[in-house]
Amino acid sequence: xxxxxxxxxxxxxxxxxxxxxxxxxxxxxxxxxxxxxxxxxxxxxxxxxxxxxxxxxxxxxxxxxxxxxxxxxxxxxxxxxxxxxxxxxxxxxxxxxxxxxxxxxxxxxxxxxxxxxxxxxxxxxxxxxxxxxxxxxxxxxxxxxxxxxxxxxxxxxxxxxxxxxxxxxxxxxxxxxxxxxxxxxxxxxxxxxxxxxxxxxxxxxxxxxxxxxxxxxxxxxxxxxxxxxxxxxxxxxxxxxxxxxxxxxxxxxxxxxxxxxxxxxxxxxxxxxxxxxxxxxxxxxxxxxxxxxxxxxxxxxxxxxxxxxxxxxxxxxxxxxxxxxxxxxxxxxxxxxxxxxxxxxxxxxxxxxxxxxxxxxxxxxxxxxxxxxxxxxxxxxxxxxxxxxxxxxxxxxx
Numbered sequence: 001x002x003x004x005x006x007x008x009x010x011x012x013x014x015x016x017x018x019x020x021x022x023x024x025x026x027x028x029x030x031x032x033x034x035x036x037x038x039x040x041x042x043x044x045x046x047x048x049x050x051x052x053x054x055x056x057x058x059x060x061x062x063x064x065x066x067x068x069x070x071x072x073x074x075x076x077x078x079x080x081x082x083x084x085x086x087x088x089x090x091x092x093x094x095x096x097x098x099x100x101x102x103x104x105x106x107x108x109x110x111x112x113x114x115x116x117x118x119x120x121x122x123x124x125x126x127x128x129x130x131x132x133x134x135x136x137x138x139x140x141x142x143x144x145x146x147x148x149x150x151x152x153x154x155x156x157x158x159x160x161x162x163x164x165x166x167x168x169x170x171x172x173x174x175x176x177x178x179x180x181x182x183x184x185x186x187x188x189x190x191x192x193x194x195x196x197x198x199x200x201x202x203x204x205x206x207x208x209x210x211x212x213x214x215x216x217x218x219x220x221x222x223x224x225x226x227x228x229x230x231x232x233x234x235x236x237x238x239x240x241x242x243x244x245x246x247x248x249x250x251x252x253x254x255x256x257x258x259x260x261x262x263x264x265x266x267x268x269x270x271x272x273x274x275x276x277x278x279x280x281x282x283x284x285x286x287x288x289x290x291x292x293x294x295x296x297x298x299x300x301x302x303x304x305x306x307x308x309x310x311x312x313x314x315x316x317x318x319x320x321x322x323x324x325x326x327x328x329x330x331x332x333x334x335x336x337x338x339x340x341x342x343x344x345x346x347x348x349x350x351x352x353x354x355x356x357x358x359x360x361x362x363x364x365x366x367x368x369x370x371x372x373x374x375x376x377x378x379x380x381x382x383x384x385x386x387x388x389x390x391x392x393x394x395x396x397x398x
Contacts, residue, residue, distance in 0.1 A: 002036040005360065006082065006100035008117060010042040013109030014197050014218065017060075022339050023106035024057045029342070029352040035360075038098050040084070041070075042112070048073050050084060050098055073097050077124040102363050103128040104356070106336060110192055110219075113336050114140035127367035129359040130313035131335040138309050139335035142191050142223050145309065152308040154301060155329050157320075159225045161191060164216045175205055178224050185227040188212055190219030201227055232321040234288050234328070236298050237341035238306040239314045239355065241362050245306050247299035248344035252288035286347055290321070297328060305330055312366060313359045316341045 007030075009023030010016055023039065030037050039055035040048055043063075051070030053059040059066045073084040084098040103121050105128060107113050115137035121128040131139060138144050143161045150156050160181050167174045178186070188211035190198040198218035200211035208224075215222040233255075237248035288295070302317040316337035320329045340359075342352040 002034060003360070004036045004038060004081075004099055004101045005030060006038045006040050006084075006098075006103045008040045008042060008103055008105045008121075009107055010044070011107050011109070011112035011117065012042075012044050012046055013107070013112055014193060015109035015113075016044055018338055019106060019108045019112070020060055021057070022108065022336075024055060025339055025342075026104065026106050026352075026356060027055050030356050031353050034357075038084075038100055040073075040075075040100075042107070042117075043067070046111075048075060048084070071097055075124055077126065080125070080127075082124050082126045100126065102126065102360055104360065104363075105130055106340065108336060108338065109197075110140065114192065127363040129363040131309075131311050131315070132366070135310045135312070136335050139311070139315070139333045140192050142189065142332055143221075145333060148308055149305055149330055152304065154305055154308065155327065156331075157225045157228075157329050159223045162212070162222050162224065164220045164222075167212060167216065167222075171209070175208060178208065179205070182224060182226050184208075185229065187225050187227045188215050189223055189225075190215050191221040191223045192219055228320050228322045228329075230322060230324040232290075232323055233331075234290060234294075234298050234319045234321055235316055235341075235344070236302040236319070237314060237316045237337065237344040238302050238311070239345070239350075239358060240306070241312040241366070242307060242310055245303050245311075247302050248341065248350075249286055249347040250288040250290065250295050250298050251344055252285040252290070254283040254285065286343070294321070294328070301328070301330060305333055309333065309335075311335060312362055314340055314355060316344070 007023050007027055009019045011019065013019065020041075027037050027039055037055070038050060040050055041054050042048055049067055049070045049072055051066075053066055054070055072087045074087045075082045076085050080101070082100050082103070083096045084100070086095045086097050089095045103126050105112070105117050105121070107117055113136060115133040118128060118131065118136045119133045122133060130136070138148060143159060146156045146159055158181075160178055162174055162178070185201055185203045186208065188200050188202055188208065198215045200214055202208040202211045212222060233253050234250055235253060236250045238245050239248070240246055290298070298319055301319070305317050306315055311333070314337070316334045318331040318334070320331050321327075322329070340355065342355055345355050346352070
């Protein structure tokens with residue numbers, strides 16, 4: 001019997017469209033002899049849909065039309081599986097539209113990649129591939145991850161976090177505080193977004209204010225860091241879990257500007273690919289143009305970062321090389337990277353289908369380990385519990 005894999009994608013995120021591309025790439029690469037693939041599209045209103053055309057990239061040119069011909073469902077846990085029930089439910093007949101044994105989240109950004117979807121799947125009681133709730137949440141918050149990395153001896157640039165309330169109430173004071181802690185140029189970015197959304201470089205106070213205004217349209221918290229002027233970006237993927245993890249080949253993305261933009265990552269080069277390539281269409285050098293010693297340093301740091309957050313599945317870790325000093329800094333981790341970074345694994349002999357296989361196997365491994373843990377504690381605390389009639393513990397009415 002085939003393993004029924006629910007591939008979850010979309011969601012309420014600025015990276016919604018990127019998720020669609022990444023997920024449908026994965027659907028095309030899963031081993032159909034081993035798996036029954038059930039694409040599950042999450043709308044920007046957090047509604048779940050399945051259907052004949054949900055797994056076809058061309059159908060997303062007209063999403064309203066796609067939804068009309070598809071079925072809205074609600075995931076409901078049933079033992080070790082999840083049933084996808086028709087919504088609204090029919091009065092008569094079977095309402096189970098599909099059943100899944102394991103979830104493969106291929107989502108990007110806030111409300112989905114940040115632990116929200118992972119927590120939902122965990123509550124449903126189904127094995128799911130990738131990072132758990134905590135590592136997903138840490139991996140999305142650029143400042144929180146920076147603190148964990150620094151605590152584990154991983155080199156990161158110092159950063160300053162500002163929230164929108166303190167900025168709007170005392171703009172000049174906040175700008176002065178940033179200038180006292182950093183030096184121009186600086187990089188300004190939303191604290192919890194990916195795909196280079198909301199990021200700008202500022203070379204003076206006026207540009208800094210503009211960059212903050214822009215970043216605050218995407219997040220209530222913003223991170224400001226010193227910019228590396230002689231920068232080379234190096235990325236490396238890691239596959240595994242807390243017990244065993246290995247690094248991929250390193251890549252060097254090629255930007256059209258000082259900052260690798262959303263356009264660079266996902267739009268450039270898609271004319272010939274019909275918009276299907278995602279991160280795989282980005283201009284890059286594989287392997288990266290670095291020394292063998294630097295390659296091993298990056299790969300070692302990538303595995304250390306992956307383990308320090310307690311990650312599982314596949315992640316991509318992005319580094320910054322200051323070419324003027326030769327120092328390497330960890331920029332951020334992507335717990336569900338675009339295209340699942342399959343293009344970094346093929347050069348070291350891991351095919352995309354094998355990458356997905358290993359992610360699903362790790363999902364089942366974590367589920368087996370979790371089943372060995374006790375989540376109950378025998379107690380008689382409720383045996384004689386009482387609120388004293390109709391009043392609360394402090395005499396208030398219930």
